Amino acid sequence: MDRSTLPEINYDEVYLFDISSKVSFWDLPKEVVYELFRDGRTASRFLELKIPDLFRDFEYVDGSGYDWLKELVKKVEGKCYTKGGCNFAPSKMVGSSRKVKPDEVQKHIEENDLDYILMDIREFPVIRMRFVKGSELIKDHPNCKIGKSKKMSKKYGRYSDNKPRQEYLSWLVDIFREAKRVLEDDGHLFVNMGYSNIDPWVGMEVGLALREDWILQNHINWVKSIHVNGKTSGHFKPINSKRFVCPTWEHLFHFTKDGNVEIDRLSIGVKYEYYEANIRGNNTAETKPNLRDKGNCWFVPDETINSKELRGKHPATFPVKLVEDCLKMTGRDLGVVLDPFMGTGTTAVAAQIMGWDYIGYDIDQDYVDFATSRLNRGLTSILT
Numbered sequence: 001m002d003r004s005t006l007p008e009i010n011y012d013e014v015y016l017f018d019i020s021s022k023v024s025f026w027d028l029p030k031e032v033v034y035e036l037f038r039d040g041r042t043a044s045r046f047l048e049l050k051i052p053d054l055f056r057d058f059e060y061v062d063g064s065g066y067d068w069l070k071e072l073v074k075k076v077e078g079k080c081y082t083k084g085g086c087n088f089a090p091s092k093m094v095g096s097s098r099k100v101k102p103d104e105v106q107k108h109i110e111e112n113d114l115d116y117i118l119m120d121i122r123e124f125p126v127i128r129m130r131f132v133k134g135s136e137l138i139k140d141h142p143n144c145k146i147g148k149s150k151k152m153s154k155k156y157g158r159y160s161d162n163k164p165r166q167e168y169l170s171w172l173v174d175i176f177r178e179a180k181r182v183l184e185d186d187g188h189l190f191v192n193m194g195y196s197n198i199d200p201w202v203g204m205e206v207g208l209a210l211r212e213d214w215i216l217q218n219h220i221n222w223v224k225s226i227h228v229n230g231k232t233s234g235h236f237k238p239i240n241s242k243r244f245v246c247p248t249w250e251h252l253f254h255f256t257k258d259g260n261v262e263i264d265r266l267s268i269g270v271k272y273e274y275y276e277a278n279i280r281g282n283n284t285a286e287t288k289p290n291l292r293d294k295g296n297c298w299f300v301p302d303e304t305i306n307s308k309e310l311r312g313k314h315p316a317t318f319p320v321k322l323v324e325d326c327l328k329m330t331g332r333d334l335g336v337v338l339d340p341f342m343g344t345g346t347t348a349v350a351a352q353i354m355g356w357d358y359i360g361y362d363i364d365q366d367y368v369d370f371a372t373s374r375l376n377r378g379l380t381s382i383l384t
């Protein structure tokens with residue numbers, strides 16, 4: 001690939017390059033090579049070394065850690081972001097024992113007037129490349145894994161939300177396998193997974209991984225904000241992006257053991273828009289209540305946006321009503337709900353409101369204390 005075949009380079013645009021003609025991996029099958037490149041350290045170092053090869057105009061300055069992109073008259077650091085997320089640390093520094101502090105990265109960018117080339121192996125042998133202004137790197141990549149940034153993957157108290165993907169999936173499969181063991185045969189498992197623009201498959205991958213043990217009986221979309229007929233309802237966290245629209249919904253997977261567990265759809269039903277039209281023939285107001293299934297798209301505004309105190313500084317709480325609707329949908333008046341990731345105790349609060357028993361745990365004692373105090377305050381303060 002020479003410079004003449006390259007498109008004009010613009011910041012923030014994604015370029016795909018097929019490198020099959022540029023490299024050889026003996027006769028290793030594509031799957032094996034791809035597997036090797038899933039390791040950020042291998043992919044990062046390899047791609048870094050490919051920069052001068054792919055862009056002959058760059059003067060590669062090894063050792064100092066920078067490349068020099070003459071055309072843009074900017075220093076450019078080649079970095080790799082792997083499928084599991086962004087790793088902006090120089091390849092030599094990517095690894096569990098090496099951390100880069102975000103403020104140091106920022107200083108480094110400013111002092112050296114750096115821009116970045118972000119790369120990953122998209123689908124071997126296709127690589128994906130994007131030029132990013134150094135000044136915008138950290139701002140535009142809130143999920144990047146650099147040290148203990150507040151802007152990296154979700155910042156929980158004690159829990160670091162950055163396991164490699166396979167490890168993360170197996171971990172969840174194991175946890176929910178244990179849940180299955182203690183669940184009644186006609187019980188329910190609800191799993192809420194957020195949606196991330198940077199990592200758009202994660203929710204679906206979790207859903208697929210759980211398929212090993214569970215049947216997906218309903219896939220509900222929890223909508224936090226929606227615009228209908230000229231009116232916006234609900235809130236969402238605004239993002240600053242030239243590529244993405246703001247995520248305003250999350251996955252809510254409803255799993256059961258056999259996919260055939262009865263639910264009470266009308267317990268969370270909504271009124272008909274044209275009820276009168278349904279009252280005809282054998283249908284009377286007595287035989288046909290003004291209530292219908294609300295479907296698998298649930299609009300539940302995210303109360304956490306304006307309730308910092310309730311949230312207890314937790315980054316990923318869900319609203320009490322979301323859990324209440326799940327519990328109601330089971331059609332049971334009473335029951336026991338177990339939440340292995342209790343956080344601020346939202347599930348327990350919903351259970352308390354509905355008179356259910358609850359079991360919850362969290363790895364972070366601060367969250368447990370907060371949840372306990374929230375529950376001890378009782379219904380009056382929760383509801384006001």
Ligand SMILES: C[S@@+](CC[C@H](N)C(=O)[O-])C[C@H]1O[C@@H](n2cnc3c(N)ncnc32)[C@H](O)[C@@H]1O
Pocket residue numbers: 156157158159314316317318319340341342343344345346347361362363364367
């Ligand atoms: C998405 S949050 C749950 C928030 C909760 N739904 C709420 O409304 O507050 C996930 C929680 O799982 C906890 N966690 C992570 N790993 C854990 C583990 N191995 N055991 C128990 N809790 C864990 C984290 O501390 C975090 O509070």
